[in-house]
Amino acid sequence: MNILWDFDGTIFNTYPAYTKIVKEVLEDRVTEDEIYKLLKVSFSHALKYFNLTDEKEIYIRSRVRELKPDDLYPFPHVEDILKNANKNVIMTHKEREDVINILTFHRLEHYFVDMVAGDDGFPRKPDSASYKHLHDKHRIELAIGDRELDIIPAKQLGMKTCLFQNNTVGADFYLNDYKDFNSVIKL
Template sequence: MRLLWDFDGTLFDTYPAYTDVLYEVLSGSSPKPAILARLKVSFTHAVGHYGLSEEQIKRVFELENELHPAQTPPFPDVEQVVRLAELNVIMTHKPRKEVAAILQHYGWAGYFAEIVAGDDGYPKKPDPASYRYLHDKYRIDLAIGDREIDILPAKAIGMRTCLFQNSAPGADYYLTDYAAFQTTIVRH
């Protein structure tokens, strides 16, 4: 199976660290579960909800850049899924340098045929341009993400979709963990 992966919250459990960063920038004025819920929609949604200033946004990015890859670990069992796949690509809004640092830290750089990162010039999701590029080049079978915004571009170009730890309507498959993925989707 040829898989298109989102990065944050799909391959790597980054949201706890990002929640801590935003909590710090907000000086603890919002509870962490509320921050996490906003981030799971999108960073732009969280920025708008909390009315972050340009200075606060800059500070968020500074703190995120200071995170060590050990603070953003892969989800359990996802490496086995990546290994079983015929091909893996990543489409993320995260800058390439940050993606590369995390992949290098975990020894995963060789698992991915290509990465389309946030600084590659493609429009942000849900625009399907980056998905169309990857699908045309690699004939992707399934797009996997943790947010509705991750599957909308795939749906727009007729790809099958999977939501990870999210039950929003519209996906073809739903997973709560990757152990189940190995026995259900990859074998189809």
């Protein structure tokens, strides 16, 4: 099976670290749970929702880039899926250098044959250009993401979709834990 993966919140559990950074800036204005829920829609959505100054937005984004690979953890059992797939590719809004550093630190880089990163010049999701690029090269059968934004382009291209830790209507499959992958995903 050839799989297209989102990165943040899908391969790596990055949102808790992002939530803490945003909470530092907002202090007691909002709970971590509220921040987390808004970040799961999208990082940009959360920052707009809180109506932050440009300076605070720049600060948050720079703090996120300063996170070390050992501050972020892959989800349990994700490596089992990666090693059993025929091909794995990534489509992320995160900068390429950051993704490579994190994957390398956690010894997961060898599982991926290709990537479109946020600094590669493609339009942002839900535009399907990056998905089409990866699909044309690798014949993707399944796209896995943690947000509706991650499956919209895949659906437009006729790929099967899976939402991870998200029950929004519209995906072909739903997973809350990667240990259940083989019992849930049937292509």
